[in-house]
Amino acid sequence: MTNPTPAPTERPAAPPSTRDRLLDAAAELFYREGVGVGVEALCRTAGVSKRSMYQLFDSKDEVLAASLERSALAYQAFLWPPSDDGDLSPRARILRVFEWLEESAAAPDYRGCPFVAAAVEVKSPEHPASLVARRSKDALTAYFEQEAERGGAKDPALLARQLTVVFDGSSARAVVQAQGLDGLAVTTAGALLDSAGVRP
């Protein structure tokens, strides 16, 4: 991404910090190539010395976890803004998460949900990245549950877990089939919303 030259009256943006450059490089590299990417490649891509990395993080695993944590917060702010103006129905607020997933999954470089991918790849439930993945899915499920409750679902907690399953299964399908979902995520979420009595 290029930075446009600021107009004379604008204050130029501060350059990204060492930490941000590391987290940017981690988010991109680990998603594209997997958690096996080494410290050398990570630091080279970030334009940061290993010494600087180790001054900020205990290990590569901690860089991975911090980069996922930052992404999780960004997704949450984008997908379910807490300051939502409330014009949308609970059903619509749930379905827009799946609409967004359909859009993301249609991109040729889509490699699945970064949180599930990290948890699958690190192979250990106690890895710092697995802990972030768990918290991130719990946050998604909590959002679904809150909206399911507002929408009058029969069993909001069950529906919320089911919707999370549909989210992750759709994302896995897009990776395995190497193509977009063609409405499958939205349709399946809609069938479960119907079944739980959450009407438009």
Place this chain on the structure above:
Amino acid sequence: MTNPTPAPTERPAAPPSTRDRLLDAAAELFYREGVGVGVEALCRTAGVSKRSMYQLFDSKDEVLAASLERSALAYQAFLWPPSDDGDLSPRARILRVFEWLEESAAAPDYRGCPFVAAAVEVKSPEHPASLVARRSKDALTAYFEQEAERGGAKDPALLARQLTVVFDGSSARAVVQAQGLDGLAVTTAGALLDSAGVRP
């Protein structure tokens, strides 16, 4: 696993071939540690020289793909035996796949669906392991569709894709949460079967 000493009248089993030893080691190592496991470790675990490996396979990627292919055939024979005696209803034949998933996902060493994990890890839709993963999911979806059709589903092809999504999403959930599904996979599949009009 130990091999019991055969009774005197039994013919002793032939020792596993070099190929089988490689595929056994690959299935175990790649599932437990990820596709980054190297040729050295693979051959050491299999008790096979690298020369022998390369006489049978062009690359480690081909060993991985062949081991997934063998697993896919085993799962298919086990989960939906073609010579099924037909006593079960189509709905029950679908649900037993999810019951089996619930059982598998409760194991402490469960690391998710091996086909999805491989596709997620190799990061390339054209990798031989990704091709096997795709075929394996297509076979599961085809089985669901056949039974959905027999069971009178409104849209058997859609229901089959939805059930595959539930299968993969449940499996992802078990990995991320590092615990069993507690009925969620069966319940969610059941809700979609209900919604599609497939009765017991």
